[in-house]
Amino acid sequence: MAIDKKAQKEKIRKIKIYNNKMYKEYEKVNKRRNIPESEYLTQMQDPKNLIEFDNLRSYFYTDVGTVKAVDGVSFAIPMGKTIGVVGESGCGKSVTSLSLMRLLQGPQGQIAGGQIRYNQISKKRAVDIAKLPRKEMEKIRGNEIAMIFQEPMTTLNPVFTIGNQIDESILLHNPKMPKSEVRERTIEMLKLVGIARAEGIYESYPHELSGGMRQRVVIAMALSCNPQLIIADEPTTALDVTIQAQILDILRDLKDKINASIMLITHDLGVVAEMADYVVVMYAGRIVEQGTAKEIYHQPLHPYTVGLMKSRPILNEDIDRLYSIPGNVPNPINLPKSCYFKNRCDKCMEKCNGDYPGLISVSPTHKVSCYLYDKGLVSDKKAKVGGK
Amino acid sequence: MQKDNILEVNNLVKYFPIKSGIMQRTIGQVRAVDDVSFEIKRGETFGLVGESGCGKTTIGRTIIRLTEPTSGEAIVDGTNMFKMKKGKLRLARPKVQMIFQDPYSSLDPRLPVGEIIGEAVREHKIVPKEQYRDYILKIMKDCGLRPYYIDRYPHEFSGGQRQRICIARALALNPDLIIADEPVSALDVSIQAQIINLMKDLQEKRGLTYLFISHDLSVVEHISNTVGVMYLGSLVEMAPTKEIFRKPMHPYTKALLSAVPIPNPDVKMNRTILEGDIPSPANPPAGCKFHTRCPQCMEICKTQAPVFKDYGNSHKVACHLFDQN
Numbered sequence: 001m002a003i004d005k006k007a008q009k010e011k012i013r014k015i016k017i018y019n020n021k022m023y024k025e026y027e028k029v030n031k032r033r034n035i036p037e038s039e040y041l042t043q044m045q046d047p048k049n050l051i052e053f054d055n056l057r058s059y060f061y062t063d064v065g066t067v068k069a070v071d072g073v074s075f076a077i078p079m080g081k082t083i084g085v086v087g088e089s090g091c092g093k094s095v096t097s098l099s100l101m102r103l104l105q106g107p108q109g110q111i112a113g114g115q116i117r118y119n120q121i122s123k124k125r126a127v128d129i130a131k132l133p134r135k136e137m138e139k140i141r142g143n144e145i146a147m148i149f150q151e152p153m154t155t156l157n158p159v160f161t162i163g164n165q166i167d168e169s170i171l172l173h174n175p176k177m178p179k180s181e182v183r184e185r186t187i188e189m190l191k192l193v194g195i196a197r198a199e200g201i202y203e204s205y206p207h208e209l210s211g212g213m214r215q216r217v218v219i220a221m222a223l224s225c226n227p228q229l230i231i232a233d234e235p236t237t238a239l240d241v242t243i244q245a246q247i248l249d250i251l252r253d254l255k256d257k258i259n260a261s262i263m264l265i266t267h268d269l270g271v272v273a274e275m276a277d278y279v280v281v282m283y284a285g286r287i288v289e290q291g292t293a294k295e296i297y298h299q300p301l302h303p304y305t306v307g308l309m310k311s312r313p314i315l316n317e318d319i320d321r322l323y324s325i326p327g328n329v330p331n332p333i334n335l336p337k338s339c340y341f342k343n344r345c346d347k348c349m350e351k352c353n354g355d356y357p358g359l360i361s362v363s364p365t366h367k368v369s370c371y372l373y374d375k376g377l378v379s380d381k382k383a384k385v386g387g388k
Numbered sequence: 389m390q391k392d393n394i395l396e397v398n399n400l401v402k403y404f405p406i407k408s409g410i411m412q413r414t415i416g417q418v419r420a421v422d423d424v425s426f427e428i429k430r431g432e433t434f435g436l437v438g439e440s441g442c443g444k445t446t447i448g449r450t451i452i453r454l455t456e457p458t459s460g461e462a463i464v465d466g467t468n469m470f471k472m473k474k475g476k477l478r479l480a481r482p483k484v485q486m487i488f489q490d491p492y493s494s495l496d497p498r499l500p501v502g503e504i505i506g507e508a509v510r511e512h513k514i515v516p517k518e519q520y521r522d523y524i525l526k527i528m529k530d531c532g533l534r535p536y537y538i539d540r541y542p543h544e545f546s547g548g549q550r551q552r553i554c555i556a557r558a559l560a561l562n563p564d565l566i567i568a569d570e571p572v573s574a575l576d577v578s579i580q581a582q583i584i585n586l587m588k589d590l591q592e593k594r595g596l597t598y599l600f601i602s603h604d605l606s607v608v609e610h611i612s613n614t615v616g617v618m619y620l621g622s623l624v625e626m627a628p629t630k631e632i633f634r635k636p637m638h639p640y641t642k643a644l645l646s647a648v649p650i651p652n653p654d655v656k657m658n659r660t661i662l663e664g665d666i667p668s669p670a671n672p673p674a675g676c677k678f679h680t681r682c683p684q685c686m687e688i689c690k691t692q693a694p695v696f697k698d699y700g701n702s703h704k705v706a707c708h709l710f711d712q713n
Contacts, residue, residue, distance in 0.1 A: 088576040088577060088578060089576055210665040210666075211440075212665055213665070240439040240440055240603060241439070241603070241605070241644060241647040241648055242439060242643060242644060242647045242661075242662045243439075243665070244647065244649075245646075245647035245649075245659060245661050245662075246661055246662075248649070249659070249661055267576065267577055268649065269577075269651040270648065270649030270650055270651045271649045272651075273649065273650065273651045273652055273653045274649045274650070274653070276653075293653040294653050294654070297651060297652055297653050307578060308577060308578065309651065311577055311578050311580065311581035312577060312580075312581075312606065312651065313584075313606045313607055313609060313610035314606060314650070314651065315605060315606050315609060315633065315645065315648055315650065316609075316633055316634070319610070321585060321588070322581040322584055322585055322610065323581065324578065324581035324582040324585055325578040325581070325582075326582075328546050328548065328549075328579075329576075
């Protein structure tokens, strides 16, 4: 017992030393001044894309070990489209979006590698957000890329009026705009998200509003600077179904009106089906399947996606027993080399004990990371799993 | 009371007083539950749905007297829960058990699992002392918990496992009725299915009766025999599950059903999107409470409250639309 404890202590000490070393390294890189442009300028692979994640890795250096919250994620957000990112809690979907905003909680959370290429139309260039200096990032964050959070209650500051808070974000990015114009724009934004009594709401405090109203205000705030991309992190999870329908309706309308892209993060497959053009399914920090919404819904390939679909009861469909994926999400520290879903998978094969499967293209848009679809097997397995 | 009913709730009313000033005078009342009646047959599941703030949780809590009712009666197995004195109530409590929404806050972090499940068993002397440990282990096995979990503490478990512990705790007292207050809404999708399946299995094995409170319509449809829809403290529609989901009558139920997103990108639904929010229950609208948001509102709705009536197939609705023809 005594030796056990000693070994444990030694292990924790080693982790701490390693973490401190890493923190210092990251700080050195982040604190530099006058970073040359050549370091963060880059080229888009496809000029029609707004964002391209390329092998993004975001790690958390915690006291119990390194958590690879996002480990090698690559996907693109085309201009004017909606991308849905689906997965259970802890799968890294929120960390992906926070990496894009450069809002990971330091010094533990860091982007450890990979590129996030952003097509900065306003300056006619492409930049790598992962390497962007802080000053440059501040011009983009909230201005060109805006975020809507899950809890409207905690997003808004309780001691300032609604108008005050939206004004602030407009003023921050347009410091020369006269006050009266700012106020006008705020009220215009509030009207845009369907708030009828915009002048009255301008003067109210967050606690005077209901959950649905608050979420509208948060959306108005996100829209106030004409963003190119709106990241919506579970925007309706805290709301009732009837209010959820209202908010989704607003988001869909707005996307067309201001011609922005939306990155919708959610665990609700129904919401994604309704909103998204493309769907990315994540599990334990990696993408297990991606494709257009129709491909994912009519022909889910990865056993995890299939399981997720089957485990939700659907209105007006009689099922005697729900399908349930056995077991739990694996511990994110010290993940195995093989497929992370192996232990919960009902189609596990000999091959699955090998390396983590790479992404296999089934169609030009549809990719899956599973040995079931490796080469020759594709044609006959597809019929079995996807056939409905 | 009918013979096969395990629970009968008659005209349940619960008002919360609003107090203000130095003297803490009552200046108004929040009408959380306003004249609700329903019954549950033995071995069946009654689903209670509605938006947040409509009073569904208050009903659950009032039935087992975690909050005291204002008036009305709740008859469990022939005895009125609301008329019992403290001592008698204590004896009756094992019959009705509750599962709470958040498995993270409803378990005592300083007790091991065996004690969490067994505390009430010992207190109510459900089994003799010698069989105590075996009994706990058996209950744990029924709920899919491994025997060596008995000495572990709640923080060592994931959300799904904790909810299993909560179910085991409720089950250990051999209840007739279990009130499940949003038991799966705090869980991940793949874990939700596990818990719902477990609840269904236990119901079959032990002949349990559930009062299943939830805002998730698809889950309620899956698990319930009868469904009641609540709005602002009152039931607006109640019918057997198939009936209510295939042929919803009340405009609120229709809107609620059409608001549920369907996981199929080809289906573009004709939404009836409700305008606005739920009015405050401290100051509910006159007449039909739903008339401020109703797409089919008529003159009569603004002044006169509709009656909760049976329109065949034990399909009860409170709406003027069906009253006239």
